[in-house]
Amino acid sequence: MLTSLLSSLSSRTNLKFIRRRASPNGDYIRVSDTGIIQLPKPLDREFSSSYNITVAAQEILEDGRLSDRESHAQVHVIVTDENDNAPELVYPEEPRVCENAAPGKVIIRISATDKDEISPRGFFRYSLATEDSNFSLVENYDNTANITVKYGQFNRELAKIHYLPVIISDNGDPELSSTNTLVISVCKCNEKGNFTFCEERAKQVGVSIQALVAIFICIFTIIVIILLILLRKRHKKDLSGLGRNVAEIHEQLVTYDEEGGGEMDTTSYDVSVLNSVRKNGIKPEPVPSPYAQVQKPPGNPTSGAGEMEMMIEVKKDEADNDRDLLPYDTLHIYGYEGAESIAESLSSLGSGSSDSDIDYDFLNDWGPRFKMLAELYGSEPNEDFVY
Template structure:
């Protein structure tokens, strides 16, 4: 019997282990030549199959079911082959041929496996932190290789659990709450990872396991009143009542039926209101007295659940009592009153609004009047001081500026004489804008409002007095050298003298423009 052999890694499928070859002298690719292969022994679990290659007529032995090295290290198969067509009659030959196939299974590093996956455990909610829940351990299928299995947490939505790295023990880190948003249908799920240290020449292998914790409900939530706001008529009517119930985050039997009652304090609650049960979970709140003044009332109600032991909660329901129409609906006036605003409060609000509007109107009128006064206020300039003239250069022909109608506020006092000293010879115009660096003082507006001209002049005076670049009143003036031969006398003999040595009476003959100067220097004693 012909022998064939091959190798296959464990846990692999759809892998060709070996090709079986046959020899047939019939016409190729005819039914008399086509071979048919069958496995007759050595594979009771059906791990292998043989398909015929239509081109070469070889038998391709293929793995169709994973093999485990720890279960079977080798397989001894018996394979028979026959033609697709039967032999012709009278031929003395065997109808089939037999061959043996030896298959060796190669060991690979397999991941750890959790025997029970997912694993379901049951615990009451509220177990404290540090409680041991279970041991979630995995097994390494590689029995012939000594490896260590380690554990880690892969998914824990609420971060409630931790796992021991070496033995897989699960311990709580926080209180388990069935009412948590991470609990679905009373079950909390967490996923853990088990991995080995790998064997020589192969990487680590890992497997995952899911732990499901079914949380048994305990009565740890008190019921809450529903609804929290309502509306009734100020006069007791059959249809003027409020249906109330309660909500409880717990599960049955720790919820309803609920028990409702009014507290004995304050006494006005039971004196004005009453409740009556209409079903296991509903009760009605209505007026006990025929009439109650329209307002907003906060009514305390105590609710008990049916847990063991039962829990209770004192809740407030906000009830608006208002006048109603014939249909029992709260009217517009009643809505205002129910909001807590009586007639006196409404009148007070209206008076405050009127006072506020009056104050705004008076302020607007005062601002307009002040604006008119500012526009009508005259310029604080003496008409006699409104001198509009030019200082002419001696070497110029013709008159000065004919247009004398300009705003004196545009004229600015030069802040330095340096630009006058450095200019060519001749008489300088002191009304020219200086070209030296800007003063350190802030620039004043060029065209102030007429009503503020006095403040403007005072500010300018203070700035000029404090300007460190301004020359002193009694200073040495620098004149340009104009050459020799002048018919005028020398000015080198000029010096400062007292005003008493000079006669300034002739200034009175120069007209009104020099009147201020004549008043300063004429007919007075030296200070």
Template sequence: MRTWTVCLLWVWAAQSVDAMALLKERTVGEEARGTQKDREILKRSKRGWMWKQFFLQEEYTGTDYQYIGKLHSDMDRGDGTVMYVLTGEGAGTIFVIDANSGDLHATRSLDREEKPYYSLRAQAVNKKNGIPLEPETEFIVKLHDINDNEPKFEKEVYMASVPERSHIGTSVIQVTAQDADDEMFGMSAKLVYSISQGHPYFMVEANTGIIRTALGPSDMDREQREHYQVVIEAKDMAGQRGGLTGSTTVNITLTDVNDNPPQFSQSIYQFSIPEMTEAGAVVGRVQAVDADIGRNAEMLFTLTSGDGLDMFDITTDRNTQEGILTVKKPLDYEKKKSYTLQIQVRNTHPDPRYVSLDAKDSATIRVDVKDVDEPPRFERPSYILEVKEDAAVGTAIGSVSATDPDARRSPVKYTIDRHTDVDRIFNIHAGNGSIYLRNPLDRENLAWHNISVIAAEFNNPQQTSRVPVYIRVLDVNDNAPTLAYFYETFVCENAKANQKIQTITAVDADEPSGGQRYFFSLALESSVRANFSVRDNGDNTASIFTRRTGFRRSQKSMHLVSVVISDGDFPMQSSTSTLTIRVCTCNRDGTMELCNAEALSGSAGLSTGALVAILLCVLILLLIVVLFAALKRQKTKEPLIISKEDVRDNVVSYNDEGGGEEDTQAFDIGALRHPEVMEESNKLRRDILPSEPLYAPPPLRRATNAPSRDNTDVRDFINQRVQENDGSPTAPPYDSLATYAYEGNGSVAESLSSLGSASSEAAQDYNYLSDWGPRFRKLADMYGGEDSDWDC
């Protein structure tokens, strides 16, 4: 068996010693294993030395390749037939081997912190045929560390806090640094901590990096100084010269403890407040100073003594830590003008380690009450008065009283708020407050009256106050009892004597204090005393009984029974009510079979009055429907005249009642819809044309004093209009009167009015209208008028 022989040149003595020891160990091991194999094959051969580990210094700065060691095989006889081959991590790039000599070199500088060792494999082969001369051997190249990394802290800035008043040596925080160098080789990673800034308040343990307080409780006062900045350094090589250093900053804050009691900012506080201020109103605020903060500065204010403990109260504002003085009860200037109070303040969470639990501060508060003009005050918050309902007008019911609380004692004037006494039943004396009746009372109408009385200062009417007055109207027996219901009962024709046919009861609007008690009896003047009787049951009810056997509906179908009802109060009131009893035919069981119409309607549940009311409702509904239809029809009609310009000759009067149901051609009212239909003169009328033109004008006669002139223009105009009306099928009826406002051009008659005459007494000749007389009389006969009604 062939073995490797390795020759290593090493410059350091310590490393050479390690190498020799390792070489010796491996040689002994190989010899033992070789001996065992030799024994197995009964042949013994000697093995050469073989290295498993090489050492290389990191951060090499030379220009040449760095020599690592030499690999040599026993098979190499020095004749150049052996070639060395290197494989593994970095082979050929980082590490190279001389194929002939076996010298191993590193091509560049290496960093142990990046990779501490490399695993390589070497083999000797025949240079000519490439056949391995022995098996492949694995070895390690380990980098030797140098101090090339400074210590680094986990954070650049640390935040820490410690309570103020802490003792010396109190732990604050621990800072640690890391060194990337090999801590197993030399002292490159051996760190020592020191403080470079923060003396004399803090110190640091050299080996652990724990920062502790360096001064006593009196020197570590937050109220004096709250924030500190400490710089800690870490140095390798155990702090020796030449070591590398890293640093960090630690910001330390002293936290507050309750070591200061609160104190008032002033010894006396002065406030003023108007009288009559409502309870809960703020009088003022007091302030106290506490050097502590947060929970340690929370305060509690209390009133300890003074003459206003029952009038004032004090609380603490949790936001501002101020004492708020408030009114507990309304103040009265006339009773007390000023108050003096003693207050104290202390912490709500005291710390007995620093301040006594009884630590507190005191101050004085003075409150002045300012006078204001107060409204009158009533003696009572409300009044309850009683009066009988039969009290006479002017009777005094009671009185109210109010006074001015101010020192000047202004007179008071009383009035009743009429919004609370709309019916003006009561009145009040303006000077003394006496309330009396102005109108009669009726308890049955209203049993309670709630009014409001206003009191105003005479000198200052704006200062008013009011008080409720409740007036109870006491009952007087002034109403007679009556039947509770409208009783309408019946008696059978086959009824027996002493048979009960109805039970009645009564009601009374009065309410006596002892309760109602009614008495029933038959009226003395009752004509049916022999037929029916009334029996008082003693429980405010009565029963109606028959007094004979047999009733005949054919003889008398209805009986009226007069019942007298009296009450039991004083003065006694009574009334007479009539009970209607119908006579009906019944079967043997007493069930009604036949009765008159009134009885049947009553038994059916509807009285005569109800039926009448229903009929009236039906008639009213029918009337509403008819009116609605008429209004709707009237709204749908088109206007007679559509435009204002169409009124020149469209005034039409007619009085045609028509010819009854068979007259369907009386007249056409289409002419009233629009004047354009009058132009259709060539159409025939649907009504009967008169044999003689009704509107044909007679020949006009001129006045004796008028100039001679022919009025052909007026005659032509009237004839044209008459023909249009006679020939138009849409014109009004022939017995209608049409009036046209046309005078013609240049009438020789001039003005027909006496106003235009030269003299009002001048005689005028109107004979030119004499031919119109018969035609106007014919119109008068048609319309039923007199001749005088048609005078022109």
């Protein structure tokens, strides 16, 4: 308690203590109304070894109000040290040794540090965690030690890098120790003992829990992205079986309900009825198709039918009676030509006579346009005509 603050005041006076000011780390110190210094949580000497606060004392009047009179005192809190940290090795710069080093050759001198306060009589002890190696440790009794060659030459073919665990202990109460690892490279050297070639080694890097969590999250994110890419490729592969993607299919699907120009109406009859004839195997009675019937003027009965006309008639009858043909596949025979012509029909189908039996004198009556024909087919050719 801060009894020094009460020396100038009457013992019958009620006092209230208030912490006015504190050092940057003074928030770790509290003062009760009765003048008791309290610690809300344990202090760490490695964080701060001392704390400074200013405490004020005020008189409490009979009516409960605080008096205007106030006294101050500076309080300096010193944190004593406890041995709660183990010593640590001060890692040297890449310890190396020649592969042909002699026994007793000093490789490196090591030292240690401790976060705790070391007493004047304090010291560190060094030892090797294993004796089964080509290294030995020699104490210098000044908180340092030497790492030396124990047996002699090293074989680079067997091991180019050696890991040597070193135990360091302090003399605190309680005694604490730690194990540290030295990474020693075996190098090639020249005759003077200078290093000519050494293997590269990775420096030891401590990985915190936060770093491990971040690495795990990154790996998980990469795996998820890879899975999404694979699923997308598989989906595209399924769509490729259709030949086009979904967008192209939606754009290309068009329905036409109208017949094209020049096409026959295929909705006026049932196609299944036509196919049923083939399935039953019964050939219907030959009925001339209305599409194949063509009206033509009657021919000259006195002239007779030629061989060409008879052949065409046979082909026409076969086409009329063949119900396997589509309705629009018809054969039209034109035996009459030139309804508006003076010469009427010039077709040979309507006449079976030869050219020698026909009198072409009537060509002279058709006018000047048929003069050439009249001269060619006339019975008395014009002598003035020049071929």
